[in-house]
Amino acid sequence: MADEATVGRHPALARLASLRQHRRDGRRAPHKPLLVLLALGHLATAGSSRLTWADAQRSLGDLIAEFGPASRTSRVQAAAYPFTRLRSDGIWMLDHEVPMDAIGPLNAAGACGQLTLNLEQVLLNDPALLLSAARTLVDSHFPRSVAPDILTAVGLDPETVLRAPNEAPDSITPRQRDPKWRDLVLQAWDRQCAFCGFDGQVYGATVGVDAAHVRWFALDGPDTLDNGLALCTLHHKLFDRGVLGIDHNLRLCVSTVYTARTTAGKAVYDLHGQQLQGRPGTPHPAQPHIAWHREQVFKGQPLTA
Numbered sequence: 271m272a273d274e275a276t277v278g279r280h281p282a283l284a285r286l287a288s289l290r291q292h293r294r295d296g297r298r299a300p301h302k303p304l305l306v307l308l309a310l311g312h313l314a315t316a317g318s319s320r321l322t323w324a325d326a327q328r329s330l331g332d333l334i335a336e337f338g339p340a341s342r343t344s345r346v347q348a349a350a351y352p353f354t355r356l357r358s359d360g361i362w363m364l365d366h367e368v369p370m371d372a373i374g375p376l377n378a379a380g381a382c383g384q385l386t387l388n389l390e391q392v393l394l395n396d397p398a399l400l401l402s403a404a405r406t407l408v409d410s411h412f413p414r415s416v417a418p419d420i421l422t423a424v425g426l427d428p429e430t431v432l433r434a435p436n437e438a439p440d441s442i443t444p445r446q447r448d449p450k451w452r453d454l455v456l457q458a459w460d461r462q463c464a465f466c467g468f469d470g471q472v473y474g475a476t477v478g479v480d481a482a483h484v485r486w487f488a489l490d491g492p493d494t495l496d497n498g499l500a501l502c503t504l505h506h507k508l509f510d511r512g513v514l515g516i517d518h519n520l521r522l523c524v525s526t527v528y529t530a531r532t533t534a535g536k537a538v539y540d541l542h543g544q545q546l547q548g549r550p551g552t553p554h555p556a557q558p559h560i561a562w563h564r565e566q567v568f569k570g571q572p573l574t575a
């Protein structure tokens with residue numbers, strides 16, 4: 271097993287860890303990180319990162335729809351962007367010469383893609399390195415509430431991956447979290463969910479209520495009171511998955527992508543249109559952070575008027 275210092279300096283890993291989100295029109299576009307995670311999942315389970323375009327357009331298209339921002343782009347086109355463009359990052363190759371973004375030639379060629387042979391071999395030789403790469407990628411692009419869902423979707427075990435060290439290279443200094451922020455947010459919202467009022471305690475200690483970032487910490491969201499909400503674990507997850515949102519009048523929105531069959535599941539529908547109200551003096555989330563969440567995370571249209 272490579273020691274940690276060696277891991278952090280591996281040039282191929284450094285490129286992978288520093289993968290920037292492909293941003294178009296200022297929108298979050300986690301297409302490339304999701305493709306790499308899908309490839310890492312295949313490598314870990316099948317011994318090869320090779321993905322046929324026929325499979326990738328479905329599996330990658332679904333991942334992007336589920337974990338990316340709402341988009342009018344078709345799932346197949348959304349998958350074609352990273353499947354062709356990740357080549358320019360030097361960690362991905364296709365077995366046919368195909369123009370960027372072009373679906374027709376991918377179909378016609380029956381193209382396959384995979385991590386570059388050198389990178390694939392390095393990761394195969396050191397499974398701990400593979401886990402670190404996956405950990406670094408999810409940490410860099412998604413909140414912790416969402417990371418286990420993505421890892422499960424690509425076939426990696428969240429428990430194992432999230433115990434692996436984050437190996438962001440020295441050139442990318444992770445931002446430091448404010449250790450007091452969680453307590454300050456819970457205190458500001460009276461230790462209860464800002465959406466449903468859940469305020470469970472065990473032996474006097476708050477349980478099942480998180481401090482949630484409106485603008486994700488991983489994407490430059492600050493540890494400030496006007497970027498925090500106390501949310502029960504369920505509503506935190508649904509907020510970070512884009513099922514729940516807040517409009518500019520501080521009313522809650524439930525996305526139409528959410529469906530439920532039971533009374534407990536349908537209770538989420540009842541949040542739609544509710545006014546967000548904290549205790550007197552609690553700062554509401556700032557409009558720029560709410561707008562970021564609405565545009566980059568929420569899956570659907572906010573309330574009108």
Ligand SMILES: [Zn+2]
Binds near residue numbers: 463465
């Ligand atoms: Zn709640």
